Amino acid sequence: VIGLELGSVWRRLGSEVVLLEAQTEFLSMADADLAGQALKIFTRQGLDIRLGCRVTGIKAARRQVQITYQNAEDAAEELKVDRLVVAVGRRPNTDGLAAPGARLQLDEKGYVDIDEHCRTNLPNVYAIGDVVRGPMLAHKGSEEGVAVAERIAGQPGHIDYDLIPSVLYTHPEMAWVGRTEAAIQAAGVECRVGTFPFAASGRALAVGESEGVVKIVADAKTDRILGA
Known part of the structure; x- marks a missing residue:
């Protein structure tokens, strides 16, 4: 998503943009009909979107970056570009988040382990936002924060994660909920x-x-x- 957003901006500014996507489906998290329409629109805008590609090597020189990758047919290809942006997702920044002796429990991906009420394994300690499971979205973290504050105040805080929208900041924009x-x-x-x-x-x-x-x-x- 981030790579598509940035690529969309640079394409509108006049750059030639190639997107190498590991998945064989375009925007697999979105509705298939809308993703198909979006792919056609972005392709007409001039974005070169290549699905099912796996990068195998990167060699950076002073003025050029050489990329080798396996395409969807598992054939080796080479691409030379002026700039390379690696946008393969994000991970929680939880290193050193808690004091060494606190024994805050993390899951296998480094997220703070919480229950359905955002409670950690430590008494009276809650966690919300980008350090816990779920999409890394500001409005998702805000909603969790409100729910935690309500629970601390003795009220029945509740979050319906199905109602948290996702937005793709391209042109045109794309959103779903x-x-x-x-x-x-x-x-x-x-x-x-x-x-x-x-x-x-x-x-x-x-x-x-x-x-x-x-x-x-x-x-x-x-x-x-x-x-x-």
């Missing part, structure tokens, strides 16, 4: 899907931003919105 249509169907829930293209919106046409679509997935029996 709740579960995808595929995840809902995999759970055995009968659903209905509604879509509306921006090309049919007068306002979108007036401001020259007609690419994209709104998609809503709802429970077929109750009309409760399950994802968007």
Whole structure:
């Protein structure tokens, strides 16, 4: 996601951009229909997106970076670029977070281990945000902080992680919340899907931003919105 956001900016500024993605699916965490449309839009903008690639070597010179990688067909390829950005995810910065004798429990990935109420293994110690499991998003950490404050005050703090939105800061932007249509169907829930293209919106046409679509997935029996 971060690589796509930065690549989108540099492409709009006139740079040639190549994205090497290890996964074979584009934006696998998002709805498949929307991810497919986004791939077409970014490709039309000039982004060279190569899926299923595994980088095997990097050699940096004074004015150039040479990259070797295995493509989706497992064939070796070479790419020479002016600049290289490595955006393969983030990890929690928990080294030295607690005093040596505190014995704060971390999981195998370095996250602070918490229960469903954000409590750690230490009495009266809670953890929220980027150092605990879940997406590393500011609004997710804020919601956890509010819930923890409510619990400390004796109130029933609650977080519904299905309601935490994700945003891709490209152009056009892409956002989603709740579960995808595929995840809902995999759970055995009968659903209905509604879509509306921006090309049919007068306002979108007036401001020259007609690419994209709104998609809503709802429970077929109750009309409760399950994802968007």
